[in-house]
Amino acid sequence: MSIDRETFENTSEEELTxxxxxxxxxxxxxxxxxRAFQAREIAAQTDLDEGAVSTALTRLKQRELVEHKATYWAVTTDEDRLHSYGGYERATALFNERLGAENKDxxxxxAPDEAHPSLRDEE
Incomplete structure (x- = not known):
């Protein structure tokens, strides 16, 4: 996944890894x-390799952090389980530090009423 030059220059090596x-x-x-996404959609949105995303999703499912149905993946609705995952805490802290805390409401x-055409199923 690429990062912008400012992030590269102003972020410690520890934070980047x-x-x-x-x-x-x-x-x-x-x-x-x-929402629920297909692995290829997640890969495209995060600039990650699709194979790496698929492997990550399988590992997250084993930890019961994501749910899987057909070809779609979604985060668990079990808030306690989600908050107990150390990676969640690291990711949230890093994203909040860089981008500010998100106000979901x-x-x-x-937010748009409909998904972007690139995120819709092709029929």
Whole structure:
């Protein structure tokens, strides 16, 4: 996954290596907790390799942090389980530090009613 030059210059090496692929995937799914995605969609949205995303999803499912149905993946609705995962805490802290804490109600107020065409199933 690429990062911008400012992040490269202003972020410590430790911070840059803190987030694993599963942490990135889980962070993406948490940020979009009202939707389910195919692995290829997650890979495209996070700039990660699709094979790495699939492996991460399988590992997250084994830890019961994501749910899987057909070809779709979603973050668990078990808040206690989610909060007990150390990677979740690291990802949330890093994203909040870089981008500021997210106000989900404010975000949903401005979210589009329909998914972007690239996220819709092709029939």
């Amino acid at each position: 803190d987030l694993s692929v599963p942490d990135h995937v889980l962070g993406f799914l948490v940020a979009h907790d009202d 404010e975000w949903r107020e401005h």
